[in-house]
Amino acid sequence: MTSYDLIVLGGGAGGLTAAAGASSLGAKVALIEKDEQPGGDCLHFGCVPSKALIKVANDIYKAGRLEEYGFSRSGHVKMDKINERIKHAISSIQEHDSIERFEKMGVDVYTGFGSFVSKNEIAIDQKVTIKGKRIVIATGSRPMVPQIEGLKESGFLTNKTIFNLTKFPSRLAVAGGGPIGVELAQAFARLGSDVTLIEREPRLYGKEDSDAAELAQSLLEKELNLRFNASVKKVEQHNTEKKITLEYKDGSAESIFADHILIATGRVPNSDNLFLEKAGVKTDNRGMIKVNGHMQTNIPTIYAVGDVNGALPFTHVASSEGQLVVQNAVLGLKRKMDYANMPWVIYTDPEVFHLGETEDELKSRQAIYHVYKTPLNEVDRFVADHHTDGFVKILTDRKGYILGAHAVGEGAGDFMQEVVFAKQQKLKIGSLSQVVHPYPNHAAAVQITSNSYWREKLFKGIVPKILKRYISIFR
Ligand SMILES: Cc1cc2nc3c(=O)[nH]c(=O)nc-3n(C[C@H](O)[C@H](O)[C@H](O)COP(=O)(O)OP(=O)(O)OC[C@H]3O[C@@H](n4cnc5c(N)ncnc54)[C@H](O)[C@@H]3O)c2cc1C
Numbered sequence: 001m002t003s004y005d006l007i008v009l010g011g012g013a014g015g016l017t018a019a020a021g022a023s024s025l026g027a028k029v030a031l032i033e034k035d036e037q038p039g040g041d042c043l044h045f046g047c048v049p050s051k052a053l054i055k056v057a058n059d060i061y062k063a064g065r066l067e068e069y070g071f072s073r074s075g076h077v078k079m080d081k082i083n084e085r086i087k088h089a090i091s092s093i094q095e096h097d098s099i100e101r102f103e104k105m106g107v108d109v110y111t112g113f114g115s116f117v118s119k120n121e122i123a124i125d126q127k128v129t130i131k132g133k134r135i136v137i138a139t140g141s142r143p144m145v146p147q148i149e150g151l152k153e154s155g156f157l158t159n160k161t162i163f164n165l166t167k168f169p170s171r172l173a174v175a176g177g178g179p180i181g182v183e184l185a186q187a188f189a190r191l192g193s194d195v196t197l198i199e200r201e202p203r204l205y206g207k208e209d210s211d212a213a214e215l216a217q218s219l220l221e222k223e224l225n226l227r228f229n230a231s232v233k234k235v236e237q238h239n240t241e242k243k244i245t246l247e248y249k250d251g252s253a254e255s256i257f258a259d260h261i262l263i264a265t266g267r268v269p270n271s272d273n274l275f276l277e278k279a280g281v282k283t284d285n286r287g288m289i290k291v292n293g294h295m296q297t298n299i300p301t302i303y304a305v306g307d308v309n310g311a312l313p314f315t316h317v318a319s320s321e322g323q324l325v326v327q328n329a330v331l332g333l334k335r336k337m338d339y340a341n342m343p344w345v346i347y348t349d350p351e352v353f354h355l356g357e358t359e360d361e362l363k364s365r366q367a368i369y370h371v372y373k374t375p376l377n378e379v380d381r382f383v384a385d386h387h388t389d390g391f392v393k394i395l396t397d398r399k400g401y402i403l404g405a406h407a408v409g410e411g412a413g414d415f416m417q418e419v420v421f422a423k424q425q426k427l428k429i430g431s432l433s434q435v436v437h438p439y440p441n442h443a444a445a446v447q448i449t450s451n452s453y454w455r456e457k458l459f460k461g462i463v464p465k466i467l468k469r470y471i472s473i474f475r
């Protein structure tokens with residue numbers, strides 16, 4: 001039986017980072033991936049195809065605005081051309097995640113389904129068994145499909161199938177208003193679909209700061225048919241269309257009609273079928289493999305990273321956890337994950353940026369905090385661009401240390417990055433004021449927000465009194 005320093009189960013964002021990192025340090029590493037090509041959900045069915053689709057959708061939508069300047073636009077979306085763009089993005093990025101590249105790094109790549117035989121042995125397709133001193137579970141998650149009458153019989157889409165449509169859906173129903181639901185609903189609406197988004201809760205962007213959620217939702221309302229406090233009760237196929245019966249929390253019902261229904265109601269971890277019980281690894285009642293801050297499961301030599309551990313289901317989180325595991329499992333360090341500095345972005349247009357605590361979270365822990373907020377109509381570049389929907393909001397403690405930062409705005413996912421740096425480096429908000437921003441860039445929104453910290457400091461309290469006195473003496 002071949003023995004390894006590290007076996008990595010799953011070749012997505014988390015697993016690939018762990019395998020590459022461990023191998024670069026000289027460890028003997030095995031990577032097991034069930035699909036033909038590594039890359040995981042993000043590359044094949046998630047971030048990459050969705051962002052390729054969003055780009056096309058936004059380009060087409062914005063081209064429609066050219067009518068304001070006397071241009072005219074006509075025609076229909078060609079699904080095959082969109083699919084080509086998506087496939088091109090996937091195949092170009094696939095090169096970084098290819099089996100060949102990992103083999104060149106010295107990693108032994110096994111293609112097959114891995115499952116536990118014991119706490120240090122993994123069987124691949126129940127044919128070959130390999131041994132590992134340490135094992136990393138990085139098997140990701142899959143769509144959670146609720147039990148809905150007639151859904152399976154009528155057929156439905158998930159993120160695994162929506163990027164392969166051959167015919168453009170003129171009417172699309174989307175169940176679930178989380179990041180997957182809102183991003184794809186807006187993209188299809190901008191391509192020309194009549195989209196109805198069905199959300200069980202009373203609002204969208206449930207994990208976002210209330211100000212950001214409220215604004216982003218009000219903007220989406222202009223493009224989508226939104227149904228709140230509603231879930232899908234029944235789906236019936238009538239010739240080429242689906243009749244979708246919605247049930248509201250107040251007991252009322254409504255029927256809508258669509259060509260397709262996308263299910264985006266959450267995720268389930270890929271922890272079943274791994275025979276975790278043979279290794280003694282425990283999961284919680286949702287099947288998430290619970291880990292401590294060092295990413296260790298209840299069996300200290302077995303680690304779990306990425307969506308499967310249920311912490312934060314994002315690609316950059318899976319990669320950061322994979323990096324940390326290399327330090328702990330290969331170098332024997334005791335590093336801990338720092339989720340407080342983990343940003344995320346919902347790529348609707350405008351984008352919604354999130355870092356650290358929201359104002360609601362600060363209120364509920366009765367923290368003393370300050371709010372510095374700039375609407376984008378006070379930022380020259382956004383005014384010139386005619387993109388003033390949005391704001392930057394930075395929340396600090398009494399001393400000016402950043403507790404949270406939230407923004408809505410075109411490009412917010414990029415222009416807010418300097419706040420992530422400042423928070424991670426434990427810098428005060430005032431330090432962002434001292435960074436020179438070339439006029440008139442978008443990130444100036446951050447500088448203007450931090451300037452208000454200085455204004456408050458200089459023009460309130462004891463400082464203005466001292467200053468006045470000093471100037472009068474100086475005169
Ligand atoms: C539509 C969509 C859009 C998204 N957009 C973003 C985004 O913009 N930004 C962002 O940060 N996140 C985004 N995400 C989330 C992101 O895709 C996930 O958080 C990320 O892929 C998690 O990485 P992972 O390594 O945990 O799992 P995955 O990337 O899913 O990798 C798990 C791998 O394990 C393999 N596997 C599973 N079981 C076994 C087994 N028993 N044996 C062998 N191999 C196995 C799978 O085939 C897969 O390749 C998006 C998700 C979706 C669905």
Ligand SMILES: NC(=O)c1ccc[n+]([C@@H]2O[C@H](COP(=O)([O-])OP(=O)(O)OC[C@H]3O[C@@H](n4cnc5c(N)ncnc54)[C@H](O)[C@@H]3O)[C@@H](O)[C@H]2O)c1
Pocket residue numbers: 146175176177178179180181183198199200201206230231232264265266267312313314344345346347
């Ligand atoms: N831009 C990004 O970084 C990005 C994009 C897409 C996905 N993701 C990641 O993938 C994860 C999964 O995304 P998701 O949107 O599938 O899940 P989610 O759990 O974040 O959202 C699911 C939504 O569906 C609603 N819902 C659940 N059951 C329902 C029902 N029966 N009827 C109507 N609504 C229902 C929930 O209230 C929730 O709002 C996200 O949490 C996110 O971390 C990230």
